[in-house]
Amino acid sequence: MAQDRPRVVIVGAGFGGLTLARALRRAPVEVVLIDRQNYHTFQPLLYQVATAGLEPEEIAHAVRGIFQKRRSVRFVMGTVVGVDWNASAVLLDDGDRIAFDYLVLAAGAVTNYFGIEGAAECTFPLKTLEDAIALRSHIIRQFEEADRHPERIREGLLNIVVVGGGPTGVEMAGALVEWFELVFRKDYPHLPMNRARVLLVEALDTVLAPYDERLQQYARQQLRQRGVELHLGDPVARVTPEAVYLQSGERIPTRTVIWAAGVRACPLADRLGLPQTRGGRIEVAADLRVPCRPNVFVIGDLAASRDETGRLHPQMAPVAIQGARHVARQIQRLLRGQETEPFRYRHRGSMATIGRHAAVAELKGGVRLTGPLAWFAWLALHLVQLIGFRNRLQVLINWAWNYFTYDRSARLIFHIQPISVNELPEIKYAELENPEHDTS
Amino acid sequence: MAQDRPRVVIVGAGFGGLTLARALRRAPVEVVLIDRQNYHTFQPLLYQVATAGLEPEEIAHAVRGIFQKRRSVRFVMGTVVGVDWNASAVLLDDGDRIAFDYLVLAAGAVTNYFGIEGAAECTFPLKTLEDAIALRSHIIRQFEEADRHPERIREGLLNIVVVGGGPTGVEMAGALVEWFELVFRKDYPHLPMNRARVLLVEALDTVLAPYDERLQQYARQQLRQRGVELHLGDPVARVTPEAVYLQSGERIPTRTVIWAAGVRACPLADRLGLPQTRGGRIEVAADLRVPCRPNVFVIGDLAASRDETGRLHPQMAPVAIQGARHVARQIQRLLRGQETEPFRYRHRGSMATIGRHAAVAELKGGVRLTGPLAWFAWLALHLVQLIGFRNRLQVLINWAWNYFTYDRSARLIFHIQPISVNELPEIKYAELENPEHDTS
Numbered sequence: 001m002a003q004d005r006p007r008v009v010i011v012g013a014g015f016g017g018l019t020l021a022r023a024l025r026r027a028p029v030e031v032v033l034i035d036r037q038n039y040h041t042f043q044p045l046l047y048q049v050a051t052a053g054l055e056p057e058e059i060a061h062a063v064r065g066i067f068q069k070r071r072s073v074r075f076v077m078g079t080v081v082g083v084d085w086n087a088s089a090v091l092l093d094d095g096d097r098i099a100f101d102y103l104v105l106a107a108g109a110v111t112n113y114f115g116i117e118g119a120a121e122c123t124f125p126l127k128t129l130e131d132a133i134a135l136r137s138h139i140i141r142q143f144e145e146a147d148r149h150p151e152r153i154r155e156g157l158l159n160i161v162v163v164g165g166g167p168t169g170v171e172m173a174g175a176l177v178e179w180f181e182l183v184f185r186k187d188y189p190h191l192p193m194n195r196a197r198v199l200l201v202e203a204l205d206t207v208l209a210p211y212d213e214r215l216q217q218y219a220r221q222q223l224r225q226r227g228v229e230l231h232l233g234d235p236v237a238r239v240t241p242e243a244v245y246l247q248s249g250e251r252i253p254t255r256t257v258i259w260a261a262g263v264r265a266c267p268l269a270d271r272l273g274l275p276q277t278r279g280g281r282i283e284v285a286a287d288l289r290v291p292c293r294p295n296v297f298v299i300g301d302l303a304a305s306r307d308e309t310g311r312l313h314p315q316m317a318p319v320a321i322q323g324a325r326h327v328a329r330q331i332q333r334l335l336r337g338q339e340t341e342p343f344r345y346r347h348r349g350s351m352a353t354i355g356r357h358a359a360v361a362e363l364k365g366g367v368r369l370t371g372p373l374a375w376f377a378w379l380a381l382h383l384v385q386l387i388g389f390r391n392r393l394q395v396l397i398n399w400a401w402n403y404f405t406y407d408r409s410a411r412l413i414f415h416i417q418p419i420s421v422n423e424l425p426e427i428k429y430a431e432l433e434n435p436e437h438d439t440s
Numbered sequence: 441m442a443q444d445r446p447r448v449v450i451v452g453a454g455f456g457g458l459t460l461a462r463a464l465r466r467a468p469v470e471v472v473l474i475d476r477q478n479y480h481t482f483q484p485l486l487y488q489v490a491t492a493g494l495e496p497e498e499i500a501h502a503v504r505g506i507f508q509k510r511r512s513v514r515f516v517m518g519t520v521v522g523v524d525w526n527a528s529a530v531l532l533d534d535g536d537r538i539a540f541d542y543l544v545l546a547a548g549a550v551t552n553y554f555g556i557e558g559a560a561e562c563t564f565p566l567k568t569l570e571d572a573i574a575l576r577s578h579i580i581r582q583f584e585e586a587d588r589h590p591e592r593i594r595e596g597l598l599n600i601v602v603v604g605g606g607p608t609g610v611e612m613a614g615a616l617v618e619w620f621e622l623v624f625r626k627d628y629p630h631l632p633m634n635r636a637r638v639l640l641v642e643a644l645d646t647v648l649a650p651y652d653e654r655l656q657q658y659a660r661q662q663l664r665q666r667g668v669e670l671h672l673g674d675p676v677a678r679v680t681p682e683a684v685y686l687q688s689g690e691r692i693p694t695r696t697v698i699w700a701a702g703v704r705a706c707p708l709a710d711r712l713g714l715p716q717t718r719g720g721r722i723e724v725a726a727d728l729r730v731p732c733r734p735n736v737f738v739i740g741d742l743a744a745s746r747d748e749t750g751r752l753h754p755q756m757a758p759v760a761i762q763g764a765r766h767v768a769r770q771i772q773r774l775l776r777g778q779e780t781e782p783f784r785y786r787h788r789g790s791m792a793t794i795g796r797h798a799a800v801a802e803l804k805g806g807v808r809l810t811g812p813l814a815w816f817a818w819l820a821l822h823l824v825q826l827i828g829f830r831n832r833l834q835v836l837i838n839w840a841w842n843y844f845t846y847d848r849s850a851r852l853i854f855h856i857q858p859i860s861v862n863e864l865p866e867i868k869y870a871e872l873e874n875p876e877h878d879t880s
Contacts, residue, residue, distance in 0.1 A: 038580060039852045055497040057850045064627040065849070071629065077584040077853075096588065130855055140478060144517040148536065187504040189511065390841050390849050394834065401830050409505070409830050410497045412479045413517075415570055417857040 005030045005072075008331060009090055009100035011080045011268070013040050013063050016106035016300035016320035018387075021073050022066075023328035028335065030072055032098055034090065036079040036421075038062060041129055042386055044317065045395075047168065049132035050258075051175040052140075052183070052408040056129045058394045061387040080107070081424050082271045088295070093425040102295045102331055105272075105282065106324070109263035109301035109315055110422045112279065117238035119163075120422070123259040126168065130418035137413040139176075139256060143196075144413075147188050156253025158196040161244050163236055164261035165202030165209070167352035170219060172258055173200045174355035177227045182406040198228050199252060201244065203235035203261075208352055208360065210314070215360040218370045222354045236261075263315055265302050267424045277304040277312065286342035288327055297330070299323035305343060313345050317385075322346065353378045356403075445470045445512075448771060449530055449540035451520045451708070453480050453503050456546035456740035456760035458827075461513050462506075463768035468775065471513040472538055474530065476861075478502060478517045481569055482826055484757065485835075487608065489572035490698075491615040492580075492623070492848040496569045498834045501827040520547070521864050522711045528735070533865040542735045542771055545712075545722065546764070549703035549741035549755055550862045552719065557678035559603075560862070563699040566608065570858035577853040579616075579696060583636075584853075587628050596693030598636040601684050603676055604700035605642030605649070607792035610659060612698055613640045614795035617667045622846040638668050639692060641684065643675035643701075648792055648800065650754070655800040658810045662794045676701075703755055705742050707864045717744040717752065726782035728767055737770070739763035745783060753785050757825075762786065793818045796843075 006029050010017045013035035021033045042059040049056050067073040078092040089097040111127055113119035124135045139160065146157045162173045176198045185193045200207065200223065206216045207223065207230070223230060234246045244252045265280030274290055275283040281304035282290065288305060290296040298305075300320030305313045313319045326343045333340060349363035351374065359374035361367075369377065379399060386392050402408060446469050450457045453475035461473045482499040489496050507513040519533040529537040551567055553559035564575045579600065586597045602613045616638045625633045640647065640663065646656045647663065647670070663670060674686045684692045705720030714730055715723040721744035722730065728745060730736040738745075740760030745753045753759045766783045773780060789803035791814065799814035801807075809817065819839060826832045842848060 037853065038584060055495050056854075057495040057852060060852050062627070062849070062851045065847070065851070068626045074630075076588060078588065129852070133854075144478060148516060148518065186508045187502070190514075388849070390847075393837065397833065397837070407505070407830075409502070409828070411502045411505070412497060412500055412569070413477065414496075414573075415857055415859050417855055419855050 006101035006335065007032060007099065008102040008104065009034065009098055010104045010106055011035075011090060012106035012108055012300070012302075013037070013075075014043070014106060014108045014300060014320065015317045016108075016324045017104070018063070018066065019321045019324035020104055020106065020299065020328055023325050024331065025070055025072070027328065027332050029102075029331065030074070032074050032076060032100075033063065033067070034076045034078055034080055034092075034098070035063060036077070037128075038064070038075075038077045040066070040387060042391075043127070044382060044385075046126050046129070046132045047172045047175055049129065049410075050126060050135040050139075050172070051179045052136055052411040053175065053179075053402055054395060054398055055410050056133055058391050058398065059386065060129055061391060066387065079425060080268055082268070085273075085293075100295075102297070102334075104297045104299060104327055105268075105302055106299045106320070107266045107268050107302055108320075110266050111259055112262040112264035113259065114262065116236055119236070119239050119257075119259060122239040122241050123163065123257040125259055125418075125420075125422070126172070127421055128418060130416055133414050133416045134418045135256075135258065136411070137416065140411055140413050142255060143184055143188055143191065147191055150191070153192070153195050154253075156243065156255060158191075159199065159252060159254040160197070160256045160258065161199045161201060161252055161254045162258045162260055163201050163244070164259070165200060165204065165207035165230075165232070166260065166262075167208065167350070169200060169202070169258075169260035170207050170223065170352055170354060172260055173198050173223060173228045174226065174353065174358070178355050179408055181227070183408045183411065187411075199231060199254075200228050201231045201234065201236055201246065201252075203233070205233040207232070211350070211352075211360060211362055212368055215362060215368060215370065219352070219354055219360055222358045226355055226358075263301060267422065269302055271424070281312070287330055287340035288323060288343050289330075289340065295334075297327045299327055305345070307345065314350075316350070318348065319345055351378045351381065446541035446775065447472060447539065448542045448544065449474065449538055450544045450546055451475075451530060452546035452548055452706075452740070452742075453477070453515075454483070454546060454548045454740060454760065455757045456548075456764045457544070458503075458506065459761045459764035460544055460546065460739065460768055463765050464771065465510055465512070467768065467772050469512070469542075469771065472516060472540075473503065473507070473513060474516045474518055474520055474532075474538070475503060476517070476519040477568075478504070478515075480506070480827060482831075483567070484822060484825075486566050486569070486572045487612045487615055489569065489850070490566060490575040490579075490612070491619045492576055492851040493615065493619075493842050494835060494838055495850050496573055498831050498838065499826065500569055501831060506827065519865060520708055522708070525713075525733075540735075542737070542774075544767055545708075545736070545738045545742055546740050546760070547706045547708050547742055548760075550706050551699055552702040552704035553699065554702065556676055559676070559679050559697075559699060562679040562681050563603065563697040565699055565858075565860075565862070566612070567861055568858060570856055573854050573856045574858045575696075575698065576851070577856065580851055580853050582695060583624055583628055583631065587631055590631070593632070593635050594693075596683065596695060598631075599639065599692060599694040600637070600696045600698065601639045601641060601692055601694045602698045602700055603641050603684070604702065605640060605644065605647035605670075605672070606700065606702070607648065607790075609640060609642070609698075609700035610647050610663065610792050610794060612700055613638050613663060613668045614666065614793065614798070618795050619848055621667070623848045623851065627851075639671060639694075640668050641671045641674065641676055641686065641692075643673070645673040647672070651790070651792075651800060651802055652808055655802060655808055655810060659792070659794055659800055662798045666795055666798075703741060707862065709742055711864070721752070727770055727780035728763055728783050729770075729780065735774075737767045739767055745785070747785065754790075756790070758788065759785055791818045791821065 111125040301315040353359040361369040551565040741755040793799040801809040801814040
């Protein structure tokens with residue numbers, strides 16, 4: 001490594017971290033990119049892995065593969081558990097430390113259980129490939145068990161409850177009913193498939209709340225029509241291994257609760273001694289730097305960045321990607337002795353898919369799409385955003401296969417042990433037990 | 441299910457069990473196919489999953505998908521832990537029992553550690569998809585650790601030891617050096633790749649012992665030329681978490697020992713009270729029936745079937761497949777009141793691949809091939825044997841990708857917990873504690 005170049009340490013190889021490392025390719029810096037996984041995960045398609053439509057490897061890409069030809073980017077697989085502000089170094093879980101000249105925190109978000117009783121213990125998150133494989137395996141196991149012991153169906157074996165009516169919850173619920181209708185109905189001819197229920201539970205009175213009212217209405221109607229039972233305006237009170245209890249008092253017997261109710265900043269954020277907003281996001285100035293830490297930036301889901309009216313940016317990939325490009329420019333400005341500029345997020349639109357031929361899209365300039373056109377646009381957009389030609393080709397083939405054969409090929413049960421990303425390993429560093437809120 | 445048809449219960453959905461269930465499609469029987477996994481695994485390509493060349497889902501196929509259109513085949517996902525001979529029923533691990541009119545044992549083989557100290561605890565088997573994913577993840581983890589802590593390389597972090605010089609060991613060793621040379625050399629530019637060693641340990645003086653001497657010589661020379669260190673004629677004495685000790689006294693420091701030294705009958709075989717050969721295979725008559733059990737057949741790796749000279753058939757897929765077709769015919773003969781016929785295995789040849797453009801093939805009639813021709817023949821043969829058009833297409837694309845780009849895309853670390861297939865769950869059945877050797 002070129003020792004004389006200033007070192008930019010990026011924590012997290014998600015959309016933000018990866019974009020930043022790429023954007024710095026011509027900058028006179030040395031980049032160290034740290035992630036706990038050795039691959040980048042294309043999270044928007046995790047729900048398709050969980051519903052057997054895609055294979056896990058197709059939506060992931062080894063980080064080292066991306067930077068094989070960039071000697072200025074060094075990848076470190078490790079878990080960052082803190083920052084030694086005095087020494088300007090990040091601390092890894094095995095005791096290593098990596099010094100930085102610039103630090104960019106892009107560690108993303110984890111599942112937010114909002115302190116609801118039983119949620120963390122009894123529900124399935126969907127943030128990692130392991131989560132997706134574990135969920136896929138669990139759902140198929142319920143059907144296998146029901147096939148052998150139909151008397152247990154009444155215990156809710158075939159009830160899948162999705163908590164959260166945002167895009168993730170809607171996409172998940174839509175994919176589940178399709179999977180059941182197209183595949184399980186044929187796979188389990190002896191099962192009473194009318195007793196396989198997909199329930200979407202949402203605290204608000206609608207799904208896709210931030211979208212235009214007409215799109216919300218379309219989504220609700222499409223979900224219902226496809227067989228999703230909507231429980232709107234009825235928040236989850238608690239979850240047990242046998243059931244979900246709603247605040248209305250309703251009890252839904254189930255062994256499968258998918259938690260798509262929201263995210264919070266990854267637990268690293270709580271260990272840095274930096275001001276945070278609700279949900280743990282780190283407060284940043286307009287240029288995405290941490291106030292009083294002139295060499296520390298935060299991007300993506302972890303950053304409490306705001307628009308001109310002071311509203312927090314949504315926690316979605318485009319904000320992270322644009323933030324990364326912004327930070328790449330700012331680091332180069334700082335290296336040249338220039339002032340930083342404020343970050344301006346340009347919202348180009350949002351999309352959510354419900355199922356075959358059904359999606360909603362809200363584009364810049366008030367353009368709203370529903371139906372097959374929105375659905376094909378969603379497919380195309382996600383395809384081009386995938387990393388790597390091979391991944392694109394394989395996802396395209398799988399989508400075409402699923403589309404024409406009405407099949408879901410990856411319905412295999414793997415014995416996998418997901419590791420919670422909601423918890424950080426224990427800190428081994430004396431100096432972090434008493435983090436100094438030094439603002440020099 | 442048609443209750444009046446005699447029921448054929450098949451234990452195991454490997455090559456034998458699957459072929460048999462398909463071959464019985466026009467027979468007037470009800471088929472119950474039982475497997476502990478919900479999918480069929482194409483075991484000959486497991487080593488390519490373990491070396492990141494293929495994705496796990498590509499070499500597996502959901503059993504229910506294969507028989508969706510065959511109402512006469514019923515699949516049961518479960519682990520058979522014994523047979524109640526008096527009641528003519530197989531016993532599942534959860535206490536269920538499934539009655540049979542005909543029973544076909546096709547449960548295959550598991551890893552044979554030959555009682556070598558530390559082998560079962562400290563080595564990686566390669567019999568299931570989970571094994572392959574766990575091994576892939578483990579190997580990449582060693583490189584990641586070496587990249588962060590080069591001082592640990594001297595502890596054998598980058599030494600991979602393959603035990604066993606049969607086709608599996610040879611293919612594994614060849615794939616490993618290719619993976620290291622083509623991918624890791626670029627992924628880890630800071631690592632001294634000359635210290636990444638692949639060692640093949642074999643008790644005999646050669647690899648591919650059953651093959652013609654010229655093919656053995658070719659394989660040894662190709663392996664050496666590609667960088668595999670051959671330790672021939674030096675059996676493993678014991679294995680610890682830090683090293684392999686050979687009988688010569690040599691100590692090879694390593695954290696990765698892949699056990700490809702041999703197989704033994706799956707543990708179910710030991711619980712049936714039936715005569716077994718060395719390696720646990722169940723003794724069968726010439727028609728593949730268990731002597732004195734006129735309605736019980738054994739096929740594949742589990743069967744101690746023999747050729748005319750009394751030599752045991754090799755434990756390979758073609759024997760299982762031909763055995764399955766034979767048993768399908770015999771069951772139909774028995775149903776018609778006819779005598780059974782003896783099983784005659786027709787050996788068409790054997791092949792093993794070493795690496796890019798290098799393979800050996802020994803075909804019927806004394807035809808021997810080496811080099812690119814044998815290699816392409818090997819690829820083509822394995823491609824057509826895969827189950828499902830989609831799997832074939834995806835494997836073909838991945839092979840073409842790997843061939844032209846010199847890449848291995850699936851190099852992702854998953855946190856997976858393989859479940860040992862060498863152990864059966866505890867028996868819950870009183871009657872099995874004292875198995876009656878009733879031969880009525």
